[in-house]
Amino acid sequence: MLKAINLSKAYNGKKALNDISFHVEQGEIFCLLGQNGAGKTTTINLFLGFIKPDGGSAFINDEEINNSALNQKVAYIPEIVQLYGNLSGVENLDFFSRLAGFTYSKDELSEFLSQAGLQAEAHYLSLSSYSKGMRQKVGIAVAIAKNADVIFMDEPTSGLDPKATAEFTSICKNLVAAGKTIFMATHDIFNAVNVGTSIGIMKEGSLVQQIQTKNINAEQLKQLYLETI
Numbered sequence: 697m698l699k700a701i702n703l704s705k706a707y708n709g710k711k712a713l714n715d716i717s718f719h720v721e722q723g724e725i726f727c728l729l730g731q732n733g734a735g736k737t738t739t740i741n742l743f744l745g746f747i748k749p750d751g752g753s754a755f756i757n758d759e760e761i762n763n764s765a766l767n768q769k770v771a772y773i774p775e776i777v778q779l780y781g782n783l784s785g786v787e788n789l790d791f792f793s794r795l796a797g798f799t800y801s802k803d804e805l806s807e808f809l810s811q812a813g814l815q816a817e818a819h820y821l822s823l824s825s826y827s828k829g830m831r832q833k834v835g836i837a838v839a840i841a842k843n844a845d846v847i848f849m850d851e852p853t854s855g856l857d858p859k860a861t862a863e864f865t866s867i868c869k870n871l872v873a874a875g876k877t878i879f880m881a882t883h884d885i886f887n888a889v890n891v892g893t894s895i896g897i898m899k900e901g902s903l904v905q906q907i908q909t910k911n912i913n914a915e916q917l918k919q920l921y922l923e924t925i
C-alpha cells in the first residue's frame with residue numbers, strides 16, 4: 697500500500713531524510729518512532745505530496761506521489777485537527793466532506809461521527825466545546841467520509857488521557873478491520889506496541905530499525921529505542 701524507495705530530503709544543505717526505504721502493507725498500522733527532528737513529519741509530508749523529495753520515490757498503491765495532485769484516497773490527521781469552532785461536528789464534517797467532493801445527508805454524517813467514536817450528544821454541539829480527543833474523532837470521521845484508503849496521523853495520542861488513548865486504539869483497530877491502512881508518527885512507545893502492527897525507529901533522518909510488534913513488548917521496545925537513538 698505504501699512504499700518508500702531511497703527517499704532523501706535536505707533543508708538548507710542539512711539532511712532531514714537520508715535514503716530511507718520501507719513498505720507498509722494494506723491493513724497495517726505502521727508506527728514511526730524517533731526523537732524530535734528525526735524525520736518523521738518529513739516522511740509523512742513527502743507521502744502527502746506537501747514537499748518533494750530530493751531523491752528517491754514514494755508510492756501509494758503503486759502510484760508515485762505527484763505533489764501537484766491531492767490524492768483523494770489519502771487522509772491526514774495532524775496533531776491538532778483544525779476545524780471551525782463556531783460550527784458543530786456535523787457541520788464541520790459536512791464542510792470538509794464537500795471540499796473532498798462528497799455530499800452526505802445529516803444522518804450519514806452523524807453515522808460517520810459515530811463510527812469515529814464521537815458520542816451522539818456531541819454531534820450538534822459547537823466545536824468550541826470539544827476536547828482534543830473529540831476534535832480528533834471529527835478528523836477520523838473526515839477520513840471515513842472521504843473513503844480514504846490510507847490515513848496518516850502525526851502524534852495522535854499526544855495530550856490524550858489514558859481513556860481517550862484506549863478509545864483511539866480501538867477506533868484504529870476498527871479502521872484497519874474495515875480495510876484502511878494507518879501510518880502514524882508518534883513518541884508514545886506503549887501505544888505503538890498496543891496499536892501498531894509494525895514499528896520503525898528513525899535516527900537523524902535514517903530508518904534504523906523495523907520491528908513487527910508481535911515480536912516485542914513495550915519494555916523491550918523501550919530498551920531497543922533507547923539503545924538505538
Ligand SMILES: Nc1ncnc2c1ncn2[C@@H]1O[C@H](COP(=O)(O)OP(=O)(O)OP(=O)(O)O)[C@@H](O)[C@H]1O
Binds near residue numbers: 712730731734739881
Ligand atoms: N520546513 C523546514 N525547513 C527547514 N528545516 C526543516 C523543515 N522541516 C523540517 N526541517 C528539519 O528537518 C529535520 C527533520 O524534521 P521533522 O519535522 O521531520 O522531524 P520529526 O521527527 O517529525 O520531529 P518531531 O518529533 O519534533 O515532530 C529537523 O532537523 C528539522 O529541523
